[in-house]
Amino acid sequence: MESDLNKMLEHYYEMDGNIISILQDMEETFGFIPEDAVNWFSHRLSIPAARFFGTATFYGQFHLTKQGKHIIKVCRGTACHVKGSQKISDDIQREFSIGVGQTTKDELFTLEHVACVGACSVAPVTLVGKEVNGKVKSSAILKKIKQLREV
Amino acid sequence: MICVSVCMGTGGISAGGDKVFHNFEAELLKHDIEATVNKGCSVHQVGCRGLCAKDVLVDVIANGVKSTYEHIKPDMVMKIVEEHLIKGAPIKEWLVKEDYHNFNAKQMKVVLEDCGVVDPEDIESYIERGGYQAVKKVLTTMTPLDTVETIKRSGLRGRGGGGFPTGLKWEFAVKNHADQKYIICNADEGDPGAFMDRSVIEGNPHSVLEGMIIGAYAIGATKGYVYIRAEYPLAVERLRIAIKAAKEKGFLGKNILGRGVDLEIKVKLGAGAFVCGEETALIASIEGKRGTPKSRPPFPAQKGLFGKPTVINNVETLANVPQIIKRGADWFASIGTEKSKGTKVFAITGKIKNSGLIEVPMGISLKEIIYDIGGGMEDELAFKAVQTGGPSGGCIPASMIDLKVDYESLAAAGSIMGSGGLVVMNEGDCMVNIAKFFLEFTQLESCGKCTPCRIGTKRLFEILTRITEGKGRKGDIEFLIDVCNDVKATSLCGLGMTAPNPILSTIKYFRREYEAHINEKRCPAKVCNALLTFTIDKEACTGCTMCAKTCPASAIEGDKKKPHTIISDKCIKCGSCFDVCKFKAVNKE
Ligand SMILES: Cc1cc2nc3c(=O)[nH]c(=O)nc-3n(C[C@H](O)[C@H](O)[C@H](O)COP(=O)(O)O)c2cc1C
Ligand code: FES
Numbered sequence: 001m002e003s004d005l006n007k008m009l010e011h012y013y014e015m016d017g018n019i020i021s022i023l024q025d026m027e028e029t030f031g032f033i034p035e036d037a038v039n040w041f042s043h044r045l046s047i048p049a050a051r052f053f054g055t056a057t058f059y060g061q062f063h064l065t066k067q068g069k070h071i072i073k074v075c076r077g078t079a080c081h082v083k084g085s086q087k088i089s090d091d092i093q094r095e096f097s098i099g100v101g102q103t104t105k106d107e108l109f110t111l112e113h114v115a116c117v118g119a120c121s122v123a124p125v126t127l128v129g130k131e132v133n134g135k136v137k138s139s140a141i142l143k144k145i146k147q148l149r150e151v
Numbered sequence: 152m153i154c155v156s157v158c159m160g161t162g163g164i165s166a167g168g169d170k171v172f173h174n175f176e177a178e179l180l181k182h183d184i185e186a187t188v189n190k191g192c193s194v195h196q197v198g199c200r201g202l203c204a205k206d207v208l209v210d211v212i213a214n215g216v217k218s219t220y221e222h223i224k225p226d227m228v229m230k231i232v233e234e235h236l237i238k239g240a241p242i243k244e245w246l247v248k249e250d251y252h253n254f255n256a257k258q259m260k261v262v263l264e265d266c267g268v269v270d271p272e273d274i275e276s277y278i279e280r281g282g283y284q285a286v287k288k289v290l291t292t293m294t295p296l297d298t299v300e301t302i303k304r305s306g307l308r309g310r311g312g313g314g315f316p317t318g319l320k321w322e323f324a325v326k327n328h329a330d331q332k333y334i335i336c337n338a339d340e341g342d343p344g345a346f347m348d349r350s351v352i353e354g355n356p357h358s359v360l361e362g363m364i365i366g367a368y369a370i371g372a373t374k375g376y377v378y379i380r381a382e383y384p385l386a387v388e389r390l391r392i393a394i395k396a397a398k399e400k401g402f403l404g405k406n407i408l409g410r411g412v413d414l415e416i417k418v419k420l421g422a423g424a425f426v427c428g429e430e431t432a433l434i435a436s437i438e439g440k441r442g443t444p445k446s447r448p449p450f451p452a453q454k455g456l457f458g459k460p461t462v463i464n465n466v467e468t469l470a471n472v473p474q475i476i477k478r479g480a481d482w483f484a485s486i487g488t489e490k491s492k493g494t495k496v497f498a499i500t501g502k503i504k505n506s507g508l509i510e511v512p513m514g515i516s517l518k519e520i521i522y523d524i525g526g527g528m529e530d531e532l533a534f535k536a537v538q539t540g541g542p543s544g545g546c547i548p549a550s551m552i553d554l555k556v557d558y559e560s561l562a563a564a565g566s567i568m569g570s571g572g573l574v575v576m577n578e579g580d581c582m583v584n585i586a587k588f589f590l591e592f593t594q595l596e597s598c599g600k601c602t603p604c605r606i607g608t609k610r611l612f613e614i615l616t617r618i619t620e621g622k623g624r625k626g627d628i629e630f631l632i633d634v635c636n637d638v639k640a641t642s643l644c645g646l647g648m649t650a651p652n653p654i655l656s657t658i659k660y661f662r663r664e665y666e667a668h669i670n671e672k673r674c675p676a677k678v679c680n681a682l683l684t685f686t687i688d689k690e691a692c693t694g695c696t697m698c699a700k701t702c703p704a705s706a707i708e709g710d711k712k713k714p715h716t717i718i719s720d721k722c723i724k725c726g727s728c729f730d731v732c733k734f735k736a737v738n739k740e
Contacts, residue, residue, distance in 0.1 A: 121206070
């Protein structure tokens with residue numbers, strides 16, 4: 001971890017001292033913003049940890065808790081909304097007993113909402129990992145997610 | 152010479168464009184070895200050409216004749232190569248139909264002219280089409296003031312939503328002297344349901360860079376940033392490739408074209424906050440802070456990034472600039488209406504046949520966009536309203552379909568031009584639900600700095616939620632209007648000032664729908680589930696058990712091959728049975 005953090009620190013200086021770049025690096029490397037790592041930077045840079053957390057909680061991109069192995073994103077942009085994306089999200093929430101932004105107990109799945117992934121012409125859209133699925137039906141996406149559990 | 156172009160925008164890729172592209176490469180290679188295909192054959196990737204509903208689109212140019220195929224799947228490639236390229240007979244059934252040509256007939260491409268033609272990852276292909284000529288012209292024959300003057304005369308206005316005259320903005324920045332100035336390209340594109348800027352960057356990133364270089368020269372900026380959403384990985388990648396290539400060619404970096412002009416452009420990834428599209432919040436975000444807006448003045452052109460004069464322009468605004476320089480201000484000013492010049496790119500989606508990306512001259516009517524270009528309504532259901540401008544805009548009803556699309560007309564109708572999202576809705580869409588949807592978005596994205604927006608949008612959302620749940624009260628409509636007006640008048644930034652637009656416009660044009668929800672506890676469009684009762688039609692039910700199997704609340708009973716019934720106490724009104732029933736036996740009232 002130490003070497004990862006040192007690399008991020010270097011990048012931070014390259015980016016003219018921008019703490020968002022540290023947060024983005026942490027998110028990329030760890031999948032969330034670990035408290036220990038924030039404290040490490042806070043100590044090194046003499047920047048209060050609160051500034052890191054204040055910035056991290058402002059932006060949708062950062063997470064303070066560990067994410068599931070598979071991230072399921074349901075697009076809640078306008079085009080997807082009028083094509084029924086709310087129901088898809090509701091169905092996933094019900095099936096896996098999680099809310100938006102939450103992770104299943106087995107740490108396999110995290111459900112997120114995103115605002116338009118820019119594939120509106122095939123709305124409604126969901127992303128499972130990086131794979132974009134267009135013209136989604138609840139039943140099909142639930143099946144797909146359940147299959148991931150088996151592998 | 153045979154040339155194959157595969158649509159590889161985000162739309163194209165999610166429809167399988169990647170595989171189509173690779174299959175073409177593989178097939179061509181295979182046959183090349185057998186020496187049956189002409190040498191000099193090339194496959195290249197192009198950006199979005201608009202008609203995303205027909206993805207994957209593939210152009211095949213053989214013997215100088217261009218054929219366009221629609222809905223191409225990876226497994227269809229082999230047949231195209233064999234029939235068309237080897238035997239010389241295009242596969243007629245797969246070619247685009249008449250509606251593809253109608254889609255293009257009423258459009259006018261300025262910004263999108265080269266999207267879908269140039270290879271976005273190859274600077275040579277842009278230069279071949281006259282790319283970077285405008286930079287050459289400006290740097291060698293025009294002074295910065297000439298440049299500002301040309302843009303002013305063209306009448307170009309900001310495409311990011313506000314519609315502020317671009318030349319004027321540049322002039323302010325020129326007048327503010329400083330040791331360092333910045334130019335920023337706003338590619339945050341927060342409007343959910345719109346993807347114009349993404350497509351422009353994915354399809355022709357150099358056009359945006361060229362606009363930035365010209366802008367930087369005009370105002371005297373030596374550093375630039377492109378602030379782009381992290382949710383657009385493909386656009387980010389193409390932008391980075393483009394910046395690198397432009398640097399190698401001497402269009403960026405130190406001493407551009409040997410004229411002693413410097414410009415360094417960096418890419419900054421947005422971190423997922425809608426308000427960061429607002430210029431002062433965007434600047435805070437680049438500085439590494441929480442992206443909260445500041446009150447203006449001072450405007451960024453006076454005191455912007457790191458306290459220095461800064462010009463912020465939208466992607467599409469900047470992409471217009473090289474065209475204006477090349478073809479002249481008069482040419483640009485000849486397109487459009489008196490006050491809105493040029494063209495506008497729209498992402499048209501929703502319940503329409505041809506969803507996709509379009510570019511039209513300002514002043515075209517909504518009707519032409521929806522029926523001529525969009526091909527009309529999906530499933531032939533009746534057109535009800537179109538939402539423009541995203542969460543800051545409003546809904547325009549069917550009765551106003553002849554409305555002209557320009558800044559002033561849209562504002563007069565209670566909406567805004569916005570960045571260019573057009574979401575078409577039909578009789579099956581509930582306007583109260585739509586207003587609630589937008590308020591859910593704005594209250595979530597409100598940065599919390601100013602009270603009217605933070606609390607006001609939340610309250611508005613709560614009232615709308617109550618109404619859609621059948622708990623509406625008398626006087627709610629007046630109360631909504633009241634709160635809306637307060638939030639509009641007192642918010643700090645554009646987010647709060649425009650957030651009430653979806654509510655005000657839907658009340659203005661669809662007041663009866665609000666009344667039905669509040670007074671009769673009824674949703675005329677049958678969308679608000681809490682106001683509906685689900686029943687099964689005994690005659691139509693075949694007893695296939697599909698609904699009972701799907702019902703998450705186990706609220707459906709019945710024996711196989713016998714009519715089923717819904718136990719209303721247990722029903723959670725999720726609507727699953729309605730969706731899965733193949734015999735239309737589930738009714739909702
Ligand atoms: C809440 C809010 C969100 C905005 N989002 C965007 C955006 O996503 N893209 C954009 O170009 N402008 C956006 N704007 C407008 C910018 O503040 C600014 O006016 C624009 O980038 C200026 O460029 P232009 O003059 O070329 O339009 C937004 C404004 C507000 C108030
Ligand atoms: S609204 Fe879902 S992809 Fe655009």
